[in-house]
Amino acid sequence: MRLIIARCSVDYDGRLAARLPEAVRLIMIKADGCVAVHADGGAYKPLNWMNAPNRLSVQGEVWTVVNPAGEKLTITIHELISDTDYELGHDPGLDKDGVEAHLQELLAASPEVLGAGFRLVRREYPTDIGPVDLLCRDAADKAVAVEVKRRGEIAGVEQLDRYLLFLNQDQTLAPVRGVLAAQIVRPQARALGANRGIECVEIDYDALRGIEPDQTKLF
Amino acid sequence: MRLIIARCSVDYDGRLAARLPEAVRLIMIKADGCVAVHADGGAYKPLNWMNAPNRLSVQGEVWTVVNPAGEKLTITIHELISDTDYELGHDPGLDKDGVEAHLQELLAASPEVLGAGFRLVRREYPTDIGPVDLLCRDAADKAVAVEVKRRGEIAGVEQLDRYLLFLNQDQTLAPVRGVLAAQIVRPQARALGANRGIECVEIDYDALRGIEPDQTKLF
DNA sequence: GTGTATATCTCGGGG
DNA sequence: CCCCGAGGTATACAC
Numbered sequence: 183m184r185l186i187i188a189r190c191s192v193d194y195d196g197r198l199a200a201r202l203p204e205a206v207r208l209i210m211i212k213a214d215g216c217v218a219v220h221a222d223g224g225a226y227k228p229l230n231w232m233n234a235p236n237r238l239s240v241q242g243e244v245w246t247v248v249n250p251a252g253e254k255l256t257i258t259i260h261e262l263i264s265d266t267d268y269e270l271g272h273d274p275g276l277d278k279d280g281v282e283a284h285l286q287e288l289l290a291a292s293p294e295v296l297g298a299g300f301r302l303v304r305r306e307y308p309t310d311i312g313p314v315d316l317l318c319r320d321a322a323d324k325a326v327a328v329e330v331k332r333r334g335e336i337a338g339v340e341q342l343d344r345y346l347l348f349l350n351q352d353q354t355l356a357p358v359r360g361v362l363a364a365q366i367v368r369p370q371a372r373a374l375g376a377n378r379g380i381e382c383v384e385i386d387y388d389a390l391r392g393i394e395p396d397q398t399k400l401f
Numbered sequence: 402m403r404l405i406i407a408r409c410s411v412d413y414d415g416r417l418a419a420r421l422p423e424a425v426r427l428i429m430i431k432a433d434g435c436v437a438v439h440a441d442g443g444a445y446k447p448l449n450w451m452n453a454p455n456r457l458s459v460q461g462e463v464w465t466v467v468n469p470a471g472e473k474l475t476i477t478i479h480e481l482i483s484d485t486d487y488e489l490g491h492d493p494g495l496d497k498d499g500v501e502a503h504l505q506e507l508l509a510a511s512p513e514v515l516g517a518g519f520r521l522v523r524r525e526y527p528t529d530i531g532p533v534d535l536l537c538r539d540a541a542d543k544a545v546a547v548e549v550k551r552r553g554e555i556a557g558v559e560q561l562d563r564y565l566l567f568l569n570q571d572q573t574l575a576p577v578r579g580v581l582a583a584q585i586v587r588p589q590a591r592a593l594g595a596n597r598g599i600e601c602v603e604i605d606y607d608a609l610r611g612i613e614p615d616q617t618k619l620f
Numbered sequence: 621g622t623g624t625a626t627a628t629c630t631c632g633g634g635g
Numbered sequence: 636c637c638c639c640g641a642g643g644t645a646t647a648c649a650c
Contacts, residue, residue, distance in 0.1 A: 183427055183441045185404055187487050197628040199498045206489045208402055210427075214442040221492035222402045223433035225645065226450045229495050231628080233444045253628075264487065268406050270425045273440035276448050279418040282641065312639070313634095332641085336624090340559050341640090370623080416643040446630060452645085472643075501626070525649095531624060532649080551626085555639095560625085589638085 183268050184211040189261035192219050192230045196253025202229055204260055211238070213270070217247050217255060230255060286315050286330045288390045289363060293318050295390060296328060296361055296383055309348040325349070325358040334364030334371045334382055343378050402487050403430040408480035411438050411449045415472025421448055423479055430457070432489070436466050436474060449474060505534050505549045507609045508582060512537050514609060515547060515580055515602055528567040544568070544577040553583030553590045553601055562597050 186209040192202040207229070208220040215236055218228035236249040247255040286305065293300040299321025307317035307327070316328035327349055329342040342360045349358040360380040362371065367382040375382045405428040411421040426448070427439040434455055437447035455468040466474040505524065512519040518540025526536035526546070535547035546568055548561040561579045568577040579599040581590065586601040594601045 183406075183439070185427070187402075187489075194628070200628080201496045203493045205492050206487075207492065208404070208429075208487075208489070210439070212439075212441050212443075216442070216444050218445040220402070220429070220431075221494075222431050222489035223435070223453075223492070224431075225435055225452045226429075226437040226445075226447050227629090227645070228445050229492070231445045233628090233630090234442075264485070266483070266485075268425075268427075268483065270406075270427070270441035273424050273426065273442070273448070274422045275440075277420045278643095337556070368623090413643075419643080444630065446644095450643085452643095497628095556625095587638090 183213060183270050185209075185264070185266050185268070186211070186262070187264040188259050189263070190219070191258045191260065193256040194230050194232075194254070195256075196249075196251070200230065206261075206263065209257065217257075219257070282330055282332050285332065285363075285365070285385065285387060285390075288387075289328070289330060289385070290316060292390060293328075295385065296363055297321075297326070300326065309345055311344055311348060314342075314345045314349070325355045326361055327358050328361045328363055331362065331364040332366075334362050334367035334384075336368070336370050336374055338362050338364065339371050339374045339378060339380055339382075342380055346380075402432060402489050404428075404483070404485050404487070405430070405481070406483040407478050408482070409438070410477045410479065412475040413449050413451075413473070414475075415468075415470070419449065425480075425482065428476065436476075438476070501549055501551050504551065504582075504584070504604065504606060504609075507606075508547070508549060508604070509535060511609060512547075514604065515582055516540075516545070519545065528564055531564075533561075533564045533568070544574045545580055546577050547580045547582055550581065550583040551585075553581050553586035553603075555587070555589050555593055557581050557583065558590050558593045558597060558599055558601075561599055565599075 188209060189204060189206045191204045194200045210218045214234040216234040218231040220228045232247045232249060232255040236247050238247050243259045245257040289296060290302055290305050293302045297320055300318045303317040303319055305316055306313040314327045315330040318326045318328055320326050327345055329338055331338045339362060342362055346358055346360050350356045362375060362380055362382045363385050365385055365387050367384050372382045407428060408423060408425045410423045413419045429437045433453040435453040437450040439447045451466040451468060451474040455466050457466050462478045464476040509521055509524050512521045516539055519537045522536040522538060524535055525532040533546045534549040537545045537547055539545050546564055548557055550557045558581060561581055565577055565579050569575045581594060581599055581601045582604050584604055584606050586603050591601045
């Protein structure tokens with residue numbers, strides 16, 4: 183990883199046009215070739231960047247980065263303050279926990295928390311416009327499509343509504359009702375859901391973890 | 402801006418739990434206090450981070466960053482390879498061009514590219530669920546709601562459909578039809594639009610720029 | 621502050 | 636390769 187501190191100005195010309203006036207910034211060049219220009223603030227997002235793959239060419243104080251899509255980043259170095267290079271080696275990467283996929287797993291293992299007598303038919307039930315997270319049958323053996331979200335918002339209700347449109351065209355399933363399951367359900371999602379006949383259920387992730395059968399963290 | 406190269410392991414515990422095994426990485430600490438841990442690849446996004454505002458406390462080799470929401474980032478330094486600090490000063494920031502706002506401006510100035518005889522009623526026409534980008538009247542003096550997007554996708558059709566639901570409840574406007582205007586219209590958006598009676602129009606941004614009346618770049 | 625829409629979104633998975 | 640969906644989305648802007 184090459185780290186450059188320099189007084190520079192930067193132009194990006196690609197999906198949009200953007201220009202950075204002259205100032206002192208960090209230019210980070212990673213081993214895969216991606217370039218990022220950082221100011222001393224503004225969260226982790228760089229002011230300007232160019233992802234790999236790309237080609238960096240240096241002509242004196244003007245550095246040009248172009249990618250196969252024809253996007254161009256032009257960095258003009260007015261004053262080079264520091265230029266260092268480090269060998270970082272391969273990174274083992276990030277282990278994540280708590281995302282939607284895990285919530286879906288837990289609900290698949292314990293569908294009864296979605297409603298009394300719920301049984302799982304299958305996960306990722308396919309439709310023409312994409313897979314439904316869970317397909318269940320309720321206590322009365324009626325089909326229920328379940329959309330799992332970390333946060334239940336309007337978009338989740340719309341998505342489930344589109345799935346129901348297709349599922350209800352299948353005579354072996356219809357009528358299919360919908361349940362949006364989320365750790366937090368926004369009032370707007372609940373309102374739109376009520377309007378569309380979609381039930382919104384808040385799920386206690388930690389409690390659900392506790393009742394999981396093949397629990398790994400017993401201690 | 403403080404730049405640290407170190408062999409470290411990192412734990413994040415907050416909205417989710419994530420763990421980075423021991424490896425050599427860049428730790429970037431900006432003037433506003435935000436912390437980012439970068440590997441030598443993977444675009445500009447750090448492996449782990451904590452945005453400002455937060456509080457960094459150092460106890461030997463264990464660095465802890467906590468924010469007001471109770472999220473915690475724990476960095477354990479196994480080997481410090483480099484630790485430098487630079488004064489970057491204030492950044493003048495980025496000038497952007499080509500985003501949706503500009504496209505909306507241009508269309509407001511030249512509504513006829515949306516359809517023959519189109520006239521602008523107003524921009525950001527308010528409804529109970531948010532403002533419609535443009536409200537126009539067509540050659541037959543019928544109301545037309547226009548949603549402007551850089552890329553026309555399903556979500557844009559859904560959004561416009563919600564607006565139309567509300568606009569058509571206003572007897573002084575109804576019937577209102579909808580037009581989705583975008584630089585590129587995805588086939589799925591066009592299909593859903595056809596189903597909902599919403600027309601999708603592709604806009605040539607560069608051409609539209611050329612016909613803008615108060616053009617600044619005449620040379 | 622909450623809610624809504626955007627982003628050069630980024631990133632990963634499936635066809 | 637594109638399409639689609641999720642994100643610790645982040646960020647700006649209106650109410």
